[in-house]
Amino acid sequence: MDMPAEGASGHTEAAGRLPEEQETYEGLSVPAGMVCDVAEREVLIRARGLTKVFGQFRAVDGIDFELTRGEVFGFLGPNGAGKSSTMRMIGCVSPPSGGELRIFGLDPVNDGPSIRARLGAVPQEDTLDVELTVRENLLIYGRYFGLRRDVIKERTARLLDFVQLAERADDQVEPLSGGMKRRLTIARSLISEPEILLLDEPTTGLDPQARHVVWDRLYRLKQQGVTLVLTTHYMDEAEQLCDRLVVMDRGKIAAEGSPRELIAAHSTPEVLELRFRIDEQEQAVEKLADLPDVRIEVLADRILVYTADGDAALADVGRCGLEPLTSLIRRSSLEDVFLRLTGRRLED
Amino acid sequence: MALAKTGAAAREPARALSPFAVRQFRFWLTNYRRTWRGTVFSGLLNPVLYLGAMGLGLGSLVDAHGTASLGGVSYLQFLAPGLLASAAMQMAMGESTWPVFGSVKWLKTYQAAAATPLRPADLYYGHLLFTAMRLALNSVVFLVVMAAFGAVRSPWVIAALPVAVLTGLAFAAPLEAFAITCKKETAFLLIFRFGIIPLFLFSGTFFPITQLPAVIRPLAYVTPLWHGVVLCRSLSLGTATPGEALIHVGYLLALTCAGSFFACLAYQRRLYA
Ligand SMILES: Nc1ncnc2c1ncn2[C@@H]1O[C@H](COP(=O)(O)OP(=O)(O)O)[C@@H](O)[C@H]1O
Numbered sequence: 001m002d003m004p005a006e007g008a009s010g011h012t013e014a015a016g017r018l019p020e021e022q023e024t025y026e027g028l029s030v031p032a033g034m035v036c037d038v039a040e041r042e043v044l045i046r047a048r049g050l051t052k053v054f055g056q057f058r059a060v061d062g063i064d065f066e067l068t069r070g071e072v073f074g075f076l077g078p079n080g081a082g083k084s085s086t087m088r089m090i091g092c093v094s095p096p097s098g099g100e101l102r103i104f105g106l107d108p109v110n111d112g113p114s115i116r117a118r119l120g121a122v123p124q125e126d127t128l129d130v131e132l133t134v135r136e137n138l139l140i141y142g143r144y145f146g147l148r149r150d151v152i153k154e155r156t157a158r159l160l161d162f163v164q165l166a167e168r169a170d171d172q173v174e175p176l177s178g179g180m181k182r183r184l185t186i187a188r189s190l191i192s193e194p195e196i197l198l199l200d201e202p203t204t205g206l207d208p209q210a211r212h213v214v215w216d217r218l219y220r221l222k223q224q225g226v227t228l229v230l231t232t233h234y235m236d237e238a239e240q241l242c243d244r245l246v247v248m249d250r251g252k253i254a255a256e257g258s259p260r261e262l263i264a265a266h267s268t269p270e271v272l273e274l275r276f277r278i279d280e281q282e283q284a285v286e287k288l289a290d291l292p293d294v295r296i297e298v299l300a301d302r303i304l305v306y307t308a309d310g311d312a313a314l315a316d317v318g319r320c321g322l323e324p325l326t327s328l329i330r331r332s333s334l335e336d337v338f339l340r341l342t343g344r345r346l347e348d
Numbered sequence: 349m350a351l352a353k354t355g356a357a358a359r360e361p362a363r364a365l366s367p368f369a370v371r372q373f374r375f376w377l378t379n380y381r382r383t384w385r386g387t388v389f390s391g392l393l394n395p396v397l398y399l400g401a402m403g404l405g406l407g408s409l410v411d412a413h414g415t416a417s418l419g420g421v422s423y424l425q426f427l428a429p430g431l432l433a434s435a436a437m438q439m440a441m442g443e444s445t446w447p448v449f450g451s452v453k454w455l456k457t458y459q460a461a462a463a464t465p466l467r468p469a470d471l472y473y474g475h476l477l478f479t480a481m482r483l484a485l486n487s488v489v490f491l492v493v494m495a496a497f498g499a500v501r502s503p504w505v506i507a508a509l510p511v512a513v514l515t516g517l518a519f520a521a522p523l524e525a526f527a528i529t530c531k532k533e534t535a536f537l538l539i540f541r542f543g544i545i546p547l548f549l550f551s552g553t554f555f556p557i558t559q560l561p562a563v564i565r566p567l568a569y570v571t572p573l574w575h576g577v578v579l580c581r582s583l584s585l586g587t588a589t590p591g592e593a594l595i596h597v598g599y600l601l602a603l604t605c606a607g608s609f610f611a612c613l614a615y616q617r618r619l620y621a
């Protein structure tokens with residue numbers, strides 16, 4: 001089902017609406033595989049020194065980022081990094097405490113209603129009306145955007161097909177599973193055919209199977225050219241979906257780039273994971289530190305050896321006389337980038 | 349252009365009734381479709397019980413005693429318009445506390461609506477509009493029952509309908525401002541027990557407040573319910589004067605407007621953290 005067709009084709013139309021906002025994003029390398037036919041990159045969101053303060057606490061501490069039309073942009077960071085606070089500011093339901101934020105070239109504090117009319121929001125916590133049916137939820141939401149009943153009806157049919165909830169259309173929301181509720185929230189956010197879809201932790205709390213269904217739907221949206229902003233603390237989610245992302249920690253942006261760029265810049269191509277007997281680990285750390293051309297990270301249950309060539313490193317480990325219980329060579333991931341940048345792990 | 353202002357100082361402009369509020373009003377209507385039959389039934393039962401038991405039953409004792417202190421009308425005719433205003437107050441209490449609190453705390457439908465073009469003030473006015481509609485429906489039913497009981501003396505009683513609605517709104521507006529800020533719902537029961545019930549009993553619904561000790565009489569003049577009761581009564585009895593009506597309506601309107609001002613602020617503070 002080709003669902004939000006307008007989202008994909010909306011570029012020229014919207015560009016015509018906001019000519020002053022067409023700008024070239026310099027220094028952005030286009031990810032391979034994404035053939036870019038748009039020379040002019042239209043900036044939809046621009047943040048400079050964006051800050052959110054709760055009392056004395058700086059939840060978002062002066063971040064800069066830009067979102068261009070058609071891309072999938074992610075905020076990757078652990079709990080409490082300030083991702084939701086940032087998303088709520090973008091969604092115009094939380095006034096910035098400082099810095100500058102422009103969405104479609106508009107000011108979120110004074111132009112909230114007109115900006116929100118062009119956004120779709122999937123908040124971290126579901127806000128479905130569980131007392132109403134699936135269909136009624138879409139109807140109410142569509143009416144909030146001032147859509148006509150027949151328009152809502154037609155879109156509801158398409159959207160419920162898209163999120164695989166067509167058979168549940170007239171059921172109450174309350175008994176639906178977590179994954180279904182999440183998909184319904186996504187469908188609801190698309191009823192207004194938004195130019196940007198905001199997804200705050202779209203799969204947190206779902207079981208693996210339900211997560212994959214949501215990922216699959218988001219991947220389709222991405223392929224249709226819908227502009228997505230998502231937050232996540234799952235590095236696989238960020239790696240699979242995001243064209244470009246920022247690594248966020250304690251209210252600040254630690255790094256920015258495509259997943260491949262980030263890995264190239266902050267990690268090595270390969271990682272050798274070694275497990276030792278508890279009493280041998282300390283001694284192993286000392287010996288591994290002397291290996292040439294590697295960097296090591298010591299975790300509670302294993303040691304990570306960062307290297308360009310995992311096999312060569314493993315051979316070196318053997319030559320030192322170390323006998324790990326298990327060894328595994330894998331490619332670097334965003335988890336490694338995060339560990340490198342912050343000294344901590346993403347998920348715990 | 350730079351947002352040098354703090355978040356609290358910066359707010360979206362409109363805080364008056366707008367077409368957006370009508371969208372929120374429609375949301376409440378959609379919800380109401382599932383429960384309206386029950387509420388109309390209880391809206392009918394309530395005046396029948398009160399007018400039967402107190403207006404006719406208790407009233408026969410009062411009337412036998414002589415009703416000079418009631419202005420020479422039967423107790424039923426004295427009581428009924430007061431009950432009309434009191435019923436509006438009680439409905440406003442129920443409608444503007446738990447549903448508001450539930451929308452922001454349990455169901456989170458307010459947060460959902462806040463992510464759409466609607467502003468917090470639209471959510472407030474949308475619900476106030478719905479409350480006004482329910483007050484009007486309930487008051488119409490009440491007036492029909494009153495007429496059936498023979499408790500009406502003047503065609504001016506028609507004007508008691510908007511007065512009853514306004515009495516309800518004078519309670520609803522400040523209560524909404526309070527309910528949206530609550531972290532727990534325990535306060536509502538306290539308001540009901542120590543606010544609404546005493547007002548119901550001592551604001552001139554059952555006996556003229558001239559019967560109250562002189563020291564606490566001024567207290568009754570401050571409460572919105574007394575103004576609603578007195579005006580509804582003089583309209584129903586056909587004794588209202590324009591000057592008196594203006595004072596009562598003005599007072600109730602002022603409370604509604606002040607309550608709405610604070611409610612818009614409170615909605616904004618709660619929904620735009
Ligand atoms: N309304 C609020 N009042 C006070 N503190 C808040 C509020 N919202 C978030 N915070 C704090 O700000 C920090 C960042 O929160 P959040 O943006 O939700 O992070 P994330 O979404 O990355 O987990 C957390 O420490 C959180 O406790």
Ligand SMILES: [Mg+2]
Binds near residue numbers: 083084124201
């Ligand atoms: Mg969050």
